[in-house]
Amino acid sequence: MSEVMSGGKWFTEVCEEGGSAFSLQIRAKLHEEQTPFQKIEIYETTHFGNLMIIDGFIMLSQRDNFLYHEMIAHPVLFTHPDPKRVLIVGGGDCGTLREVLKHPGVEKVDQVEIDERVTRLAEQFFPELTEANDDPRAHLHFEDGIRWVADAAYGYYDVIIIDSTDPIGPAEGLFTQAFYSDCRRALGEGGLIVQQSESPLLHMNILKDMHHAMRGAGFLDTATLFFPQPVYPTGWWTVTMACKDNVISGFRKRDADDRPFTTRYYNAAVHRGALAAPEFFYPRIFE
Amino acid sequence: MSEVMSGGKWFTEVCEEGGSAFSLQIRAKLHEEQTPFQKIEIYETTHFGNLMIIDGFIMLSQRDNFLYHEMIAHPVLFTHPDPKRVLIVGGGDCGTLREVLKHPGVEKVDQVEIDERVTRLAEQFFPELTEANDDPRAHLHFEDGIRWVADAAYGYYDVIIIDSTDPIGPAEGLFTQAFYSDCRRALGEGGLIVQQSESPLLHMNILKDMHHAMRGAGFLDTATLFFPQPVYPTGWWTVTMACKDNVISGFRKRDADDRPFTTRYYNAAVHRGALAAPEFFYPRIFE
Numbered sequence: 189m190s191e192v193m194s195g196g197k198w199f200t201e202v203c204e205e206g207g208s209a210f211s212l213q214i215r216a217k218l219h220e221e222q223t224p225f226q227k228i229e230i231y232e233t234t235h236f237g238n239l240m241i242i243d244g245f246i247m248l249s250q251r252d253n254f255l256y257h258e259m260i261a262h263p264v265l266f267t268h269p270d271p272k273r274v275l276i277v278g279g280g281d282c283g284t285l286r287e288v289l290k291h292p293g294v295e296k297v298d299q300v301e302i303d304e305r306v307t308r309l310a311e312q313f314f315p316e317l318t319e320a321n322d323d324p325r326a327h328l329h330f331e332d333g334i335r336w337v338a339d340a341a342y343g344y345y346d347v348i349i350i351d352s353t354d355p356i357g358p359a360e361g362l363f364t365q366a367f368y369s370d371c372r373r374a375l376g377e378g379g380l381i382v383q384q385s386e387s388p389l390l391h392m393n394i395l396k397d398m399h400h401a402m403r404g405a406g407f408l409d410t411a412t413l414f415f416p417q418p419v420y421p422t423g424w425w426t427v428t429m430a431c432k433d434n435v436i437s438g439f440r441k442r443d444a445d446d447r448p449f450t451t452r453y454y455n456a457a458v459h460r461g462a463l464a465a466p467e468f469f470y471p472r473i474f475e
Numbered sequence: 476m477s478e479v480m481s482g483g484k485w486f487t488e489v490c491e492e493g494g495s496a497f498s499l500q501i502r503a504k505l506h507e508e509q510t511p512f513q514k515i516e517i518y519e520t521t522h523f524g525n526l527m528i529i530d531g532f533i534m535l536s537q538r539d540n541f542l543y544h545e546m547i548a549h550p551v552l553f554t555h556p557d558p559k560r561v562l563i564v565g566g567g568d569c570g571t572l573r574e575v576l577k578h579p580g581v582e583k584v585d586q587v588e589i590d591e592r593v594t595r596l597a598e599q600f601f602p603e604l605t606e607a608n609d610d611p612r613a614h615l616h617f618e619d620g621i622r623w624v625a626d627a628a629y630g631y632y633d634v635i636i637i638d639s640t641d642p643i644g645p646a647e648g649l650f651t652q653a654f655y656s657d658c659r660r661a662l663g664e665g666g667l668i669v670q671q672s673e674s675p676l677l678h679m680n681i682l683k684d685m686h687h688a689m690r691g692a693g694f695l696d697t698a699t700l701f702f703p704q705p706v707y708p709t710g711w712w713t714v715t716m717a718c719k720d721n722v723i724s725g726f727r728k729r730d731a732d733d734r735p736f737t738t739r740y741y742n743a744a745v746h747r748g749a750l751a752a753p754e755f756f757y758p759r760i761f762e
Contacts (some may be wrong), residue, residue, distance in 0.1 A: 198496065207522030208705075209485065209498035235494030252676065252709075389539065389705060416703060416711035418495075418676060422539075423710015424703035453753045461748025466740045 199231055199239065201246050203421040206390050210419065212236050212249070218313060223305040225358050230313045236419070238313045240281065242306075242353060246419045250314060253283050256384070257317075258454040259415045259462065260427050261287035262447075264347055264382040265294070266459065267429065267439045271346040272296070275374070277333035277362065279351035280306030283317040285326060288349070290449035297326050298345075302358060304330035334361050340374035348375065350383035355394060363398060368405035368430070375432045385412060385428040387421055392472055395426065399473050402430040411436045412469070413462035415453070486518055486526065488533050490708040493677050497706065499523050499536070505600060510592040512645055517600045523706070525600045527568065529593075529640060533706045537601060540570050543671070544604075545741040546702045546749065547714050548574035549734075551634055551669040552581070553746065554716065554726045558633040559583070562661070564620035564649065566638035567593030570604040572613060575636070577736040584613050585632075589645060591617035621648050627661035635662065637670035642681060650685060655692035655717070662719045672699060672715040674708055679759055682713065686760050689717040698723045699756070700749040702740070 200211040212233045219230040229241040237250025248256070261284050265271050272295045274288050280301035288297050301307060307328065311318045320326065329336065337348070348371050352359040361367055362383070371381050381402070386394045399410045407430035417425035429436060444456040487498040499520045506517040516528040524537025535543070548571050552558050559582045561575050567588035575584050588594055594615065598605045607613065616623065624635070635658050639646035648654055649670070658668050668689070673681045686697045694717035704712035716723060731743035 200496075200498075205522075207500040207520060209487075209496075209500075211487075211496035211498070213494035213496075233494060235492075389703075414703075416676075416701075416709070418709040418711060422703070422705035424705060450754075452755045455751070455754045457751035458753060461751035464742070464744035464748035466745060467737075467742045468739045 196234075199233075199241065199246075201241075201244065203390070206421050208421060210246070210421065212239060212419070219309065221305065223303050225303040228305060228309060230309060239419075240309070240314070243357060245354065247353070248281055248283065248314070249419050250316070252418050253281075253317070254452045255415055256417050256425065257283035257287050258451050259413060260284055260349060260351055260382060260384060262444070262451065262454045263413055263427070263439065263459050263462065264349065264380050264429055265291050266444045267431075267436060268347050268380050269378055269440070273345050274298070275300065275337070275340070275345045275348045277337065277348065277350045277352065278302075278359070279349065280304075281310040281314060281317050282307060282321055283314070284349060284351045286317055286320040289320045289323050289326060290447075292448060295325060298329060298336075299326065300329045300331055300333040300336040302330070302332055334367055334370075337367065337370045337374055340370075342373055343376040343379075345374050346376055346379055348379075348381045350381060352384065354386070363394070363401070365401040365404045368402050368407065372406050372432055377432070378434055379432040380429055381407070382427050382429045385426045387424055388412075388414065388426055388466065388469060389422045389424055395428065396473050398428055402428070407431060408433050409436045411463060412465060414465070415462050483521075486520075486528065488528075488531065488708075490677070493708050495708060497533070497708065499526060499706070506596065508592065510590050512590040515592060515596060517596060526706075527596070527601070530644060532641065534640070535568055535570065535601070536706050537603075539705050540568075540604070541739045542702055543704050543712065544570035544574050545738050546700060547571055547636060547638055547669060547671060549731070549738065549741045550700055550714070550726065550746050550749065551636065551667050551716055552578050553731045554718075554723060555634050555667050556665060556727070560632050561585070562587065562624070562627070562632045562635045564624065564635065564637045564639065565589075565646070566636065567591075568597040568601060568604050569594060569608055570601070571636060571638045573604055573607040576607045576610050576613060577734075579735060582612060585616060585623075586613065587616045587618055587620040587623040589617070589619055621654055621657075624654065624657045624661055627657075629660055630663040630666075632661050633663055633666055635666070635668045637668060639671065641673070650681070650688070652688040652691045655689050655694065659693050659719055664719070665721055666719040667716055668694070669714050669716045672713045674711055675699075675701065675713055675753065675756060676709045676711055682715065683760050685715055689715070694718060695720050696723045698750060699752060699760075701752070702749050
């Protein structure tokens, strides 16, 4: 919804469940299209760079997407002892893919995005996110991620990253115990999944259901990581990891310290800090 | 500024330096007055409880103020080895005072708020924040905090908490090297100050100036803590600590673990995590 405030043009996302709204000032609408799956809009903002909107919800801005993309990629990859084969479900903007490919030990990344137009528009309007797409380790598939996981060979992947929209609409099936069961089957020994898991101030019901569904699917342990994401409701966001057959205790801290690539948010201390749950959190997850 | 979105009534705060705006849906305006210092408004929101606005900027909501108040109070108090005498400059809503008084070792708290109306309105509209005001250790003074600190006895306080509005308007003098020098003089051995220090995504200039001014005033070490605060711009906020004569390394973790009071956000792991700076942060503070 566009609003007029202070005389400028704004994009406003209303968060019904929070009784809140977040707005960014707009210079221009760069693109709008209805794909077979969803409506995509691209705006140029005054202070947050380009902005992608899907079905009225902010997906990412050039200014702050590094927080989310680094935190959905690096913690899970430094938790697995030696991730070689990675699957990204969703992730069409390719920002997560770029971070994953920074890990020299990763040998193959399958990315399965249902809507090819997300990736084509990212190439056009967020070229810095797609700059690693020509890496020979990257394999982009424009298919249904749920079917891909169901069809995957037993134990094939080391890490599955579920980088999807909210659990309404096309992404709903990615938040179910049946899907997590298929993920677990597709993971090798010590395998991990990670999924974006909404705001701890607004969506404790989703977080609770997710922890229980992952454990119900047979994952031995789950852990939520907390980080800022200004363009999402409350500015406070999470990803949740689950390990097939191990307790999630610590991570490859020395490798994280010595990582042979640059980050803007992530480092080993941030990783450890992101695992520190607010006092209210786990009692409500496991009440 | 009030806006009409989705047919409801909204309070909107525009953040000029971010090209962004944050809105909360309103049930009713409960109060408005112009004090000698500032304009105060109180609203009842649909999802965030009561809301206090000063000069058009959101100060606090009932739903999320626990994040800020816990993080400006507990980390600094668990960093000092044995805080007995605490000064709060500002803090008129008394939420910080309530957290400070949870520490049984604290013997005296002076709170120096320039605008008595803030406290009186907090008593009326945020009664849970003022519930500890009758504690005999609490001494409320409605005076100029800058003058109070300048007049304080040498070495009198263990901890000074600067819980103010943004560094424009009445609070401007609380962000200067001259004020920090007076604070340092008023602190005893091992003494610490802590101050709210804005958003790391929008206000790196303020954070940089603050670290340099604190060190310029003679403080030996400074450290910024990061935490979520949904009603402030970007939802990502900080407090910055400075120690008179020691390096800030760790805190009384066992005491934090065994604290004889409840919190909703703070715990020892959260404290340690809040000290983890984003990779971009300190290179830009000390460039």
